Structure formats: C-alpha cells, structure tokens
Amino acid sequence: MSEPTTGASGAAAHTHTSVVKDPDSGVPIMLAQAVVLAATLTFCEIFCAPLTATFRPAVFALVPWAGVASLLAVMFAFVVGFALLWCAESFAYRMRRRLQPLVYAAIGALSFGVWTVWVVLGVRNMITGRLGAGVLSAHDTTIAAVSGALLGMAAFFAAYTLGERLARHRAALAALAVASALVACYGGYVLFVMLHTL
Numbered sequence: 001m002s003e004p005t006t007g008a009s010g011a012a013a014h015t016h017t018s019v020v021k022d023p024d025s026g027v028p029i030m031l032a033q034a035v036v037l038a039a040t041l042t043f044c045e046i047f048c049a050p051l052t053a054t055f056r057p058a059v060f061a062l063v064p065w066a067g068v069a070s071l072l073a074v075m076f077a078f079v080v081g082f083a084l085l086w087c088a089e090s091f092a093y094r095m096r097r098r099l100q101p102l103v104y105a106a107i108g109a110l111s112f113g114v115w116t117v118w119v120v121l122g123v124r125n126m127i128t129g130r131l132g133a134g135v136l137s138a139h140d141t142t143i144a145a146v147s148g149a150l151l152g153m154a155a156f157f158a159a160y161t162l163g164e165r166l167a168r169h170r171a172a173l174a175a176l177a178v179a180s181a182l183v184a185c186y187g188g189y190v191l192f193v194m195l196h197t198l
Helices: 002-017 029-052 060-090 099-130 138-166 168-198
Strands: none
Touching: 029 060, 029 138, 029 168, 060 099, 060 138, 060 168, 099 138, 099 168, 138 168
C-alpha cells in the first residue's frame, strides 16, 4: 500500500514542478503571467507618473520619469517576477481556487512595495543626490511604498486571472510583450542620458 501512495505523490510533485503550457498554443503559463505582470506594471507606472514625478525634490519631467519607472517595472517583472510567480504558485496550488488570487496579490503587494522603495526610489534618490537636490522625504517615501504595494497587488492579481487566458493567444501576448519592451527601452535611454550627463 505504501509504494502506490509514494508513486502517486511523486507523480503529483512532478506535475506541479514541470512547466505547464497551454495545450493549444504551447506557450508556458508562467511566461504569459510574466508578460501580463510587465504590461500591467508598465501601465500602472505611467498612470501614477503624475504623482511620483512631483515628489520633492521635483527634478524629473513627467514623460521621462514615466519611462524610467516603467523600465524598472519591466525589469522587476522579468528578473524577479518569475521567481515570485513560482513562489506564489507553490503557496497557492494546494488551496481552494477562490483563495489562490489572494496569495498572488499578497506576494505582489509585499514584493513590489519593497522593490519600489529599494530600487525605484533608490535610483531616483541617486540621481537627485548627484544633482545636489537632496533625497525624498519620509512622507513621500511612505506614499511611494503604499502606491507600489497597490500596484504589485493589482499586477499579480491580473497575472493570475489573465495569464492562462492570454497564453492561448500568441499574437496578443506578443503585442503586450513588445509594447512593454518598447516603453522599457525608452526608459533605458532616458536613464542612460541622465546618468551620462551627471
């Protein structure tokens, strides 16, 4: 009796750790989730740019800062995001289906909130510091952290709910990936120019 039980659990573990792909398109579900994550964070950073660009010291123009923030968001999605999506799946796959999006949202809120403070604001403070304009106040840092947590929550929730659906549509997924990459490339150019001129 013990051997069949062990074999069944081993098969279940193998199914969980293997790469799950859409049966029709062959696109890995986690890759689709990462693309949705990047696209959602890019849109949210552009939407929130009027708030974050005006933080004191206000040395950034609106559009360039939106590009830089989008670059850092896309980097988060494709560098850190895969590991976090795997962690979220590992935590959530034994739970009820209706609770799983909450796990993703919680991991997204915590991780992108931390990323916003350590990386996004770190880059911003580095630039303003080199300009001799000082760094962000504790009040603005708190607002940015809360904003980042909300964006991460929305993005991971969208990745969970839309990733599997968009994995069926290669063209739509490719369009989202290209759009996010183009905005990130613009942000990379802006950041390079900023750092080169300091």
